[in-house]
Amino acid sequence: MTNQNPFRPMSDSETFTFSCHAEVPCFNECCRNIDVVLTPYDVLRLKKRLKMDSAAFLERYVIVEWEEGMRFPHCFLTMVDDGRASCVFVKEDGCSVYEDRPTVCRAYPAGRGTSRRVDGTVMEQFVLVREPHCKGFTFGAKQTVPSYLQSQGLTEYNRFNDQLLQLLQHPKVRAGFRPTRAQMQQFILALYNVDMFRRELLAGRVKLKQPLSPMESRSIVSGDEKPLLLLGVRWLLEEYFGEYWSGSEYRKTSYVA
Ligand code: SF4
Numbered sequence: 714m715t716n717q718n719p720f721r722p723m724s725d726s727e728t729f730t731f732s733c734h735a736e737v738p739c740f741n742e743c744c745r746n747i748d749v750v751l752t753p754y755d756v757l758r759l760k761k762r763l764k765m766d767s768a769a770f771l772e773r774y775v776i777v778e779w780e781e782g783m784r785f786p787h788c789f790l791t792m793v794d795d796g797r798a799s800c801v802f803v804k805e806d807g808c809s810v811y812e813d814r815p816t817v818c819r820a821y822p823a824g825r826g827t828s829r830r831v832d833g834t835v836m837e838q839f840v841l842v843r844e845p846h847c848k849g850f851t852f853g854a855k856q857t858v859p860s861y862l863q864s865q866g867l868t869e870y871n872r873f874n875d876q877l878l879q880l881l882q883h884p885k886v887r888a889g890f891r892p893t894r895a896q897m898q899q900f901i902l903a904l905y906n907v908d909m910f911r912r913e914l915l916a917g918r919v920k921l922k923q924p925l926s927p928m929e930s931r932s933i934v935s936g937d938e939k940p941l942l943l944l945g946v947r948w949l950l951e952e953y954f955g956e957y958w959s960g961s962e963y964r965k966t967s968y969v970a
């Protein structure tokens with residue numbers, strides 16, 4: 714083991730050599746002893762792949778961490794108690810949910826930090842994580858972090874993950890807002906339990922303060938999960954802060970079916 718800090722900031726144009734495939738000597742090593750943070754879009758992709766109701770997926774695969782004073786809850790993928798804390802989805806031949814693997818798994822060994830400006834645009838900061846167990850740096854071609862992230866299918870993930878910044882980096886959160894237990898439960902319902910959220914909307918137990926757009930109304934009836942996820946962001950903004958953050962691009966968001 715080395716004591717060197719494995720995190721290195723990277724500019725848009727800096728290159729690194731990397732490739733990960735089944736022949737690397739460390740294959741699957743990064744799927745053990747890790748915290749896999751789940752975004753709402755990660756859960757949406759995984760529960761759809763596994764053909765599960767979101768409540769059942771949460772129950773079986775997600776650990777929610779929250780305590781008073783935290784900004785928002787953190788959701789992690791369950792690990793198996795096999796002495797190596799292996800990911801519940803890792804098999805001998807690799808990740809069993811590869812096409813729908815979570816954001817952090819796609820990005821590794823790179824990372825993308827984001828912050829939202831007041832005009833609604835997103836500022837990115839990239840890092841590279843060089844951990845001793847990862848031998849992929851001795852293989853492959855040179856690439857930049859943005860091109861690597863794109864090659865890993867992160868464009869679609871980032872588009873949805875970035876929508877959360879309206880909430881997570883709302884000026885009132887920066888000024889000290891912290892959710893109550895009831896608001897934390899609303900957070901999990903709207904962002905991680907999309908099927909239950911839809912049922913609550915249909916039953917009229919969850920109500921939006923501002924009128925629904927035609928597309929939002931259709932998504933509730935049809936169960937189209939991507940617009941429902943964005944509707945969840947909007948509902949939380951209304952519930953927590955009573956209004957959109959000015960500069961919000963929520964209404965401009967378009968969807969890929
Ligand atoms: S989801 Fe797949 S890639 Fe991510 S830790 Fe689990 S097995 Fe590995």
Ligand code: SF4
Pocket residue numbers: 732733734737739740741742743744821822846847848849850
């Ligand atoms: S440790 Fe690195 S090279 Fe090895 S499987 Fe994981 S990402 Fe690939």
